[in-house]
Amino acid sequence: MGDALHTLPEFFETELGESIQARTETLSSFRELGPPDLCHLLKSNGRKEVSSYHYVSGVDASSSATLATYINSLSYELEPNGAWFNKTTYRLKGGIYSCFNAFSRVDLRVEVYIPGTVEAYIVNVRGERLEATPEMWQETYLSAMLRAIHYADDTNFFLAGYRRLDPITTPEQELRFLLAAENLFFKGWQLGSEPEIQVATVVHNHLSSGILKYFGKASRYEQAVNLFEKLWAREPEVAALVAQSYLGMNQEVKAVQIMHRALQDNPQSYVLLHVQADFLCGKGRLDWAIKLAKQAVNAAPSEFITWAKLAELYVLDEQWESALFTLNSCPMFTYNERDLHRMPPAARTHFPVRPLVAENKFIDEEDVDDGQTDVALLRLPAPTLRGTFSKAYMILTKLVKKIGWDELLKCRSDVFVMEQEYRSQLQSPEDNGTNGAMAQPERASVQTGENPGKNANTRFSFTDKRLCERWLDNLFMVLYEDLRVYTIWRAEMAHFQAQSLPYRRPGKDWEILGELALRLHHPEEAHQAFVQCINQKFSAKAYLRLLERYTELRLLTQSLTAAVRLTAYNYRWYDDCVFPSAIADCLFRLIKTEGYGKVSYTLVSMAPPAPMLQLMQKYFAFAQALRIPGSEF
Template structure:
């Protein structure tokens, strides 16, 4: 094996074919950066000091976490690489003829979209400049240095998971080493906080705002990963939230004498208080901010989640509806509404809400564009890896010296590596598409899987057929293109504009809530007339064409209508009704549609006073009773009556059970008017009979049976039947309208079916193998065991996922499997484990988190992952998923117990020092449990 002396000992080296080609490629790719940018690039040039015939060599590596606040810190980093060059033994000690003569450090500034570069010559000077997207070179200002520092910190924080973001030749270092450095970082973050919107946002956010961007996400992840919610609220959020609106930071003021509060920053502050178990402070902040802006979507989102945690599902549902109203393009608002419906056991509306979610294209992280390397050096530390087999299997001559064994233990039943790779190539388990979902589609799949976990597959298919049109229904429908009546909302908005109603954005929360409740509950005094209007609507529309003549024109002049109502009446008279038969085609073969199910407002509700005239011409007795009711109720406007009648036909997604129960209970008060109004006309068809047009399909509850009686002569039976139908319409929250299923949701259901089929085959095979006493470990390859573990997690079976990951580790080391087991031992999946134990009788209870066995298993996983991180140059203590797990253990057991348990494991000194760094971080930053 060839030993290269031009390599770094503990830093990866990617050697160039031509010196500087990596810098040229990076300059050309600046215009293709979409988010925070790629990791920092450190390029160095080496030359041989004694042999002048040796040409200069150019190499580079990527870095995350280096302090980029000044050129001095970057020059110090490049200078430190001089001491990492490999040393060769000589007559008078170790020496090396290769030296670093120059270096260039590149860091992307995501605020200004420029690349900041520092060129260093050893010995020599330091030259700092920026490179624009067009390749122009400009001078660096203090503002650009500060922006570059914040951009580098955000990349190190948001890309801290090495398993989720893997780049060739990437080195990670700790960005913040102590409280003193953290104070400087916080100052820079607060200065750039109001410009965070320019960085963009994650793939699940549509509208970028102060609280929804990469800067806010990075700060929140930095503090929440360590459980430091109190520091986050006191040092950053409170000064920003109580600053003047739109201004910069100011000293913290008490909540009693505040003069202004930024609603979006207040939503972050309230969420921080909730996560830190300070609910009183969170409620106070939300109350103050909602008085400033009741329509703030982030505040409504946090409030609905808080009410959901408190099991106040009806209130949470109301707030979630308001959040959807004010932010209809935000996926999180719709997703939260669907989750609350699931908690309320209203799975039909949960599916409809999920179907209405806006879906966005996922944009992945920025990856560095590099040329093809000449060779790559991945140095190892033999003293650390001596007792830890990480199962590496690549070629030593290409990547440097690595452990040669590819299995943790030699077993005659274990397949060889080549045989395992061939089996993976033809595996159906590894070809599942659900693990490849990202962004909004991955979140939507979780919601769909949660519905499946609660109702089962058969019930999910039944719910799907009840709320969505199947192919046969759609093909047989009269108007397939109008299955989704979204134009109703547009008509409502136009009518509101004509009426001159004001915008709701600046109304107080109490007024909005009262308006929402009043819209869902019709007046008790006019419910009888509404019922009469709903019952006679079908008959009136059938006889409408015959009554439009001179009598109608005379009544039109007597009513003294507005000009808009006259034009609407003429347009309405010219159009045929959905339930009426054309005069030119008297054939009875055309299916008649009940007018109570017609949903087109432009045919049914244009000119609200035209309906009243038709009622007078169709039934004089009915008109008299309407006038009497009008006088008794204090000159109730016809517009209000028509609107309330419209609400009876229209079934919304609000699901206000309380209001519906009140209406159904008090519905018998004006029964006399309903009897008189329906005594002289034919009884309408049952609203629950099958219909031909898909846009008018209405579902009924399981416990409600429609009346089969259609006797028009018996007025009492008609009235009872109508009252019962009306109560079903008002009181049953499960009545929904069918919709067309979106293509992406249909694909997610198919992906769920593929997962379920694979899961069923896996569990059946496991049962047969254990019943016959056969070998289980090598039934699947390591990659298949990991895929099965992820499959079990997606289907909310954490106990079986744990079993699959343990089988994967029995074959070979896997950082992914160790990370999943560590998450289970520190309580990340505690809610799913508890729910699984309560739902299935054969599942044993999970191991208590405060037990010694759980602590030792977690420490075992931490040790293995720490060795793996050190092997792949991940020296970042925090932010780090392993360090976050250590902080959780400290919070559960206390720092002293965790440290003593680590000492009892008798680790080697280098390995113990690596893990001890996480405990030192917990003690240095005073996390919860660090003092006991």
């Protein structure tokens, strides 16, 4: 369980078992898939006992035997000879592995005594112990698999002391996952869904999206099709997933036939309508796609994604006012943070540097930055947007990229009742000025208790305008801040270049500016910023963005260089997950387009240090074991 000794991250407890107690008290707060698994360990030197814990995902949770095996394997990965405590040798005495069952909202725990017995039981939200039935085991196994798949590349789950392992490494393990997914598919809605979905359904939930993510990122839709076709017979809406998978396989005729038949049977399925709208959009038939998107809004008017889809299509079709009006109609939902533990402060932590890292100077950690980060960059509000607000902001940035800021303000004043208009109708005019070269948006009239709202439309004859929702009004202010900072940055760069002077900023500034440029859909400028960033400091975020860009441009050597640096960084922080991960996603896309031989030989020709080559070979081994497209010789 791990390729080097003594590689275990540990949080040491002040009181024995306090982490398990804290997890029990937190169980009722877990809303969806739950947090990563918790592994609690008890060690003894014969006279004194100490306890520690770490987070982990990817462990096979199909039986008490597999979880007990994981705990037993940790005997070889603990800190040697108790160097942290009077040079006394401590040995593993036992442990508790806690794995959240997201279907039944309970914790399945396996308690191991070394040497001795293994005990498995369920703990519910009231802290009561129950028997672990076969049904509970299957639910727990699938919950653990989905967490490993969804959290593998989720930046919201960058936790200290979080160990990521591969959930699937063989075709046999993949088959077990498929069987469990088939058995529990129609319970998937119980797991919840992405934050943009108001009501989880049989098609929109963490189980269905996990299946599509796992097979889609590897371009292996055949397995997904086989599963979904069996389920389609029991639920007509699953046709959307079948069609989506066939499109992923580039079998468009088959997908169109399925969509046609399914929509005849179920014309009010917004999921089916969206799949067809996306297909038509890709074929350049925006007029048809918009008609379908409108039908989807009528079918599910309380869902954010139906309105958002229509707004995006209006942007593509250059119907700016309709796009703004539709965006303003989106129902917005409060974003719930990811399920996490609330643990008491650790007595101390131990995050050992793994031997391969210690022996190889090539592996980086995040460097201390080389200067004071610009406060204006740190205060930008856009990075804090989540859920529906983040998606709505993305649509707004696409709109401003198409028509520019001044035209957007004009379009906005044509669609919404502006504050100046409203006040002038009340016969107390107040003019808003402008700020600098870029006009600052005045506040639109929004619905409150202070504002008569729809009555104002009748009273003041604003018959062709609407009230702007306060959240959208705020997004305009967020966009203004992004554009203002971006404009200043580009103007400064141009000034320095005109004077043939170097334009210097701290590495963290460049990282934030790169993200800013990406938000505003300026990929070239973002690329330049990320290159500047890694020239000054190691930044995992910048390397990941560069990897994505190089992969998109099919620049093989540059892609592999970034992948090596990221793999090294992940390895340092106990992330041994090959797939699914953002790195594997990019490498498998290169293998698909360039061929396995060319990608693997290019890596070898780059002559990375032998330990790094060994780590990278895991991606290629996985590609061959699971038959990723392009991996055949």
